[in-house]
Amino acid sequence: MxxxxxxxxxxxxxxxxxxxxxxxxxxxxxxxxxxxxPVRIPTPAxxxxxxxxxxxxxxxxxxxxxxxxxxLAAGSDRIFQIGPCxxxxxxxxxxxxxxxxxxxxxxxxxxxxxxxxxxxxxRHVFCRVTGGSxxxxxxxxxxxxxxxxxxxxxxxxxxxxxxxxxxxxxxDRFDLDMVRKVEPALPPDCPCVLTxxxxxxxxxxxxxxxxxxxxxxxxxxxxxxxIANAYGELTDAAVQRARFLACxxxxxxxxxxxxxxxxPFLAALERGLPPCGGIAMGVDRLAMLLCNxxxxxxxxxxxxxxx
Numbered sequence: 001m002x003x004x005x006x007x008x009x010x011x012x013x014x015x016x017x018x019x020x021x022x023x024x025x026x027x028x029x030x031x032x033x034x035x036x037x038p039v040r041i042p043t044p045a046x047x048x049x050x051x052x053x054x055x056x057x058x059x060x061x062x063x064x065x066x067x068x069x070x071x072l073a074a075g076s077d078r079i080f081q082i083g084p085c086x087x088x089x090x091x092x093x094x095x096x097x098x099x100x101x102x103x104x105x106x107x108x109x110x111x112x113x114x115x116x117x118x119x120x121x122x123r124h125v126f127c128r129v130t131g132g133s134x135x136x137x138x139x140x141x142x143x144x145x146x147x148x149x150x151x152x153x154x155x156x157x158x159x160x161x162x163x164x165x166x167x168x169x170x171x172d173r174f175d176l177d178m179v180r181k182v183e184p185a186l187p188p189d190c191p192c193v194l195t196x197x198x199x200x201x202x203x204x205x206x207x208x209x210x211x212x213x214x215x216x217x218x219x220x221x222x223x224x225x226x227i228a229n230a231y232g233e234l235t236d237a238a239v240q241r242a243r244f245l246a247c248x249x250x251x252x253x254x255x256x257x258x259x260x261x262x263x264p265f266l267a268a269l270e271r272g273l274p275p276c277g278g279i280a281m282g283v284d285r286l287a288m289l290l291c292n293x294x295x296x297x298x299x300x301x302x303x304x305x306x307x
Contacts, residue, residue: 137223
C-alpha cells in the first residue's frame, strides 16, 4: 500500500486495469454484448441476509440480475456487465459496502454452459495478466490451468462437516458449517466448484428436473476465496413470485426490510424467459488473487474504514 492508506499501490492498480481489459477482451471475442443497467432501482431482489442501501424512495442495487434477465426476455442472447453494486453491513478484509461485480448471461443455456464460460474466462484472464496459469495465495500455489475439482454440496458437507444438508436442511447450521468447516477444507491448489445446492437456498436458480431436492446452482472457490455464484436460471414466474414472497416474510421475521416485488421483472418472466444461465463474479476478489493481496483495500481505491 502507499503512504495514503486508502489508495492501493500503483502496481496493484495496474494489475486491476489489465484484469478489466482482459475480461472485456474475452467477452467481446465470444460474441457477448456489454450492457449497462440502472444502479439506483425501485426494488432489489429479496435475499434473506443481503440488505440494499436506501437511496431516497429507491435502493442502490445489490446486483444487476433482474434487469439483465429482462434484457434476455426482450431478445438478447449473450450479455455481460461490469459495474458497482452495494450492500449494507458488509465491511471486512474481503468485503466493502461498494464493490465491483461482473455478471454474464447466455440464452439458451444453463449452469454447465456458464461453468464452461467461467473456466475459459479465468484461464484467459490469468494468461493475459500473469503470462501463465499459476497464482500465489499466501503460501499456496493455485493452478487455474489444472482440472477444476467438483464437489456436490452433499459430498462436501458429508466429508468435511459430517452431515447431509440436502436430506435434513438446517439454515443456521448450513451457513455456519460452510464458513467454518467446508470452505477451509477445500483443496487450496486448484479451482474448486461446489454444485447442487439444497433447494432451500436455490435463490433465483431452478431446481434440477431429475432431483428437485437440489438446485442448479454452483459456486467457485480459488485459493480459499469464494469468487462466483452461478445459476441455471429459474424462468417460472409463479414459482419466482412465491419465492420472493417467502423470502420477504423471512426478512420480516428477523427485523429486516421487506422489499416491494419487482413486477416488471415478474411480468417479463410471464411473457417468457428462455432457458438461460447466469453468474455473478467478484472483480475485486479476482484482483486480490492476481495481486496476492490479503485484503480488498489493497486492490480497491478509497475503501471506507473498517471497524
